[in-house]
Amino acid sequence: MRICVYPGSFDPITCxxxxxxxxxxxxxxxxxxxxxxxxxxQPLFSLDERLGYIRRCTPGYENVEVEAFDGxxxxxxxxxxxxxxxxxxxxxxxxxxxFQMASMNxxxxxxxxxVFLMTNTKYSFLSSSMVREVGRWGGCLRGLVPxxxxxxxxxxLKNSL
Numbered sequence: 568m569r570i571c572v573y574p575g576s577f578d579p580i581t582c583x584x585x586x587x588x589x590x591x592x593x594x595x596x597x598x599x600x601x602x603x604x605x606x607x608x609q610p611l612f613s614l615d616e617r618l619g620y621i622r623r624c625t626p627g628y629e630n631v632e633v634e635a636f637d638g639x640x641x642x643x644x645x646x647x648x649x650x651x652x653x654x655x656x657x658x659x660x661x662x663x664x665x666f667q668m669a670s671m672n673x674x675x676x677x678x679x680x681x682v683f684l685m686t687n688t689k690y691s692f693l694s695s696s697m698v699r700e701v702g703r704w705g706g707c708l709r710g711l712v713p714x715x716x717x718x719x720x721x722x723x724l725k726n727s728l
Contacts, residue, residue: 569594571651571682572644574601574636577617578610579720580624581698583690585713587655590684592628599647600625604637611699611727620720624713641676652681657691703727 571591577584577600591598602617610617614635621633636643644652652672654665662683669681686693693711702708702724712720 568596568648569651570597570599570647570649571595571653572599572601572640572647572649573653574603574640574643576603576605576608576610576695577621578608578612578695579617579698579712579716580621581690581693581695581712582710583655583657583686583693585624586687586690587653587684588625588628588631591653592630595651596630597649598628598631598653599649600631600633601636601640601643601647602633603640604635606637612723616723620716623715639675641672641679644672644679645676650679652679654681654683655686656683657686657693699724699727 573587573591575584588598588600600621602614602621604614618633618635625631625633640652654669656662656665665683672679672681698708698711701711702721705725708717708721
């Protein structure tokens with residue numbers, strides 16, 4: 568069974584994230600979306616909100632699980648019996664950091680492979696931090712975040728100023 572972990576903070580999930588998810592559900596038998604609880608970062612959305620948003624966006628995918636994790640990604644992947652770690656790339660600028668992370672993950676978990684997927688070019692500029700900033704100031708998020716969460720997200724972001 569081909570199992571992958573698609574990790575991230577997803578603060579919040581964007582259409583760029585969904586683009587990757589929609590492609591990997593056909594590539595792997597099981598997709599575990601790992602939502603990072605990073606003690607070094609202060610996310611705008613709580614862990615429960617982020618998990619809930621992703622679950623609302625992925626109900627039609629029977630092979631998708633959404634779970635929180637903290638600590639090392641390789642420990643999470645190993646616990647899920649995942650031999651693949653999926654990372655999305657928006658631009659060449661993402662690659663250097665992602666390559667370093669993939670190399671460290673390979674050292675710590677040699678059995679696992681990192682799979683890089685380029686996001687659709689229409690999302691190459693998109694990031695969760697950009698969504699948060701635009702939403703805080705009342706900008707239009709249509710086409711940037713999944714429609715399933717758009718109204719809730721816009722309301723929540725407008726109230727975060």
